[in-house]
Amino acid sequence: MKLIAIARKEFRQIGRDRRTLLILLFVPAFILLLFGYALNFDIRHVRLAVDDRDRSAASRSLIAAFVNSGYFDLVAEVDEKETTRLMDRDEVRAVLVIPGDFSRALRTGRPAPVQVLLNGDNATTATTVMGYSLTIIRGESAKYAPPSAAPPITIEPRIWYNPELRSALFLVPGLIAYIAMITAVVSTALSIVREKERGTMEQVRMAPLDAASFVVGKTIPYFVVSLASALGIVVVSMVLFGMPMRGSWLLLLAALSLFLVGALGLGLMISSIADTQQVAFQVALLVSFLPTLMLSGFVFPIASMPRALQLVTYAVPARYFLVALRAIVLKGAGLEVYWTDLLALAGFAVVVLALASVRLQRQWV
């Protein structure tokens, strides 16, 4: 079959083309490691100074609770004057101030306030550190409360799917979508435009071959390679970032396939517009890189975007894929949870493939 001749040729070319291999295999691995380690919202080793004016067993116990939490590194014991200096020079990020009557207040059952000074130049970090501090202090406080005096309503927060709130678990699925999107779009767009540029396209068009066979034959190898690449990323994420895999591999494969077919369709559409590899590369990056990074819920929650931007996200396939991927990987949820998202992915794929084939067909003859 003619389609097979095209696919076989394309496989051979991919195998021999360092640049394509680089885009398909090395770049994903590189982005995964880079982002996986750098894009980390977890905060550890916060430099902490202590201004302990009480110097009692109780105050030392509180300090120990901070240090033992693993979030703080005790770097200095300070008095009031030094506090300002160290904070100004960013030598410490947080200061715990324990007032002189701390242990006495505890003994007599009066409220015993302590102060936590935080560097708020990075709001996200400050908020997180404040959360850590509150948790530690609350824990410590419980030791002194008489059991009978327990408040009538207590909160026992339990965070499902990601109990330690590791941002990796939130980010890695996004990373998978991001990498798969870029590699699939870029490699497909380049492969067809390259044939236009080199004149091989014209030679093939001279053969009694319909556009569909050409396009499908060319797309199959990229589908196979990007699927393998994406699955590789999933496995690496499990090994390196402790990403769980709670759901069905089959459903994961289905979601990935739908997503990749859409991405390949987008690549085909670009190749029908661009005439040089350079243009194709730039357009491909523009339509895959930015939306997938910014508008998919990968980093920024869609719910907190302005309404107009939220509307735009409906056209970003990664948005749906992420819902499905997180549901499968983190929750082990079944199809009933994200079938609408899979449907949206399929819809996206159908639309771009239809547009691309109409355009390519028109150029074919």
Added chain:
Amino acid sequence: MNAISVTNLTRTFGDFVAVDGVTFDVQEGEVFGFLGSNGAGKSTTIRMLCGLLKPTSGIAVVGGVDVGKDPEGVKQRIGYMSQRFSLYERLTVDENIRFFGGVYGLDRRRLDARRRFVLEMAGLAGRERMRTADLAGGWRQRLALGCAILHEPRIVFLDEPTGGVDALSRREFWRLIDQLAGSGVTVLVTTHYLDEAEHCNRIAIIHAGRLAALGTTAELKQLFAGRTIVEIHAGNPVEAMRLLDTMPEIEKTSVFGTAVHAVLKADGAGAAAPIADRLERSGIRVAGIAPVQPSLEDVFLEVVEHAGQS
């Protein structure tokens, strides 16, 4: 029966008329040359004949199939090779042959036979595993021809097939074209090497989208019947041309390599000596002067000039 029959073929791109009412026939087994400067409409014509481009108007019948109505049917019957050797450079010789065999839908047995034929023809036996990118230009060009005729088409289009290869490879390539024609294949070839055009049975000269002249080499040279062309080797060709242009018996002059060709208004081999005399008297050394047969280049220039005037 004609292999190719073209009637009033026209193609416009917006306001630009690339091919303008071209009419000609090509007989079976003929080597038909398409001559014209860049942008004259050669490639557009070929692309229409191959079913790649829809004619705006007019009819082209190739191998008995109307190109406008059944472009896919045409593709099955023809071979095409373009000025850029459109092979996959990262693939080996063998892989290229197998790929094009697959695209043309050859079955395994036929492909094996044709593969051997092409390797033999292109002189590539023993180099099947070489990457196409590593082949010298002449071999690559012969491989491209081989890939274009894998499916044994009865009509072959060659669009400036010899661009960018050395003279020896060009001569070898034309030997292959003659061989093809000898086996009854019709060859339509475009070129701007005028020496190559002499290999063709008939030549069409295209200028500004129009068919400016058509005939055998001998017929085309009849354009100069009743006029003589004198070739002059002068010490200072530029100054010689200026002087020649002022002489009453000379119609026009043109540069021809390092020599000057002067077209006389009338037949007269005897005119050479007086012309030389006058040049010498004006201080131009004349190394040689003699009447010559009109070359295809003379014809081409004459035709293009006339087409430009009308």
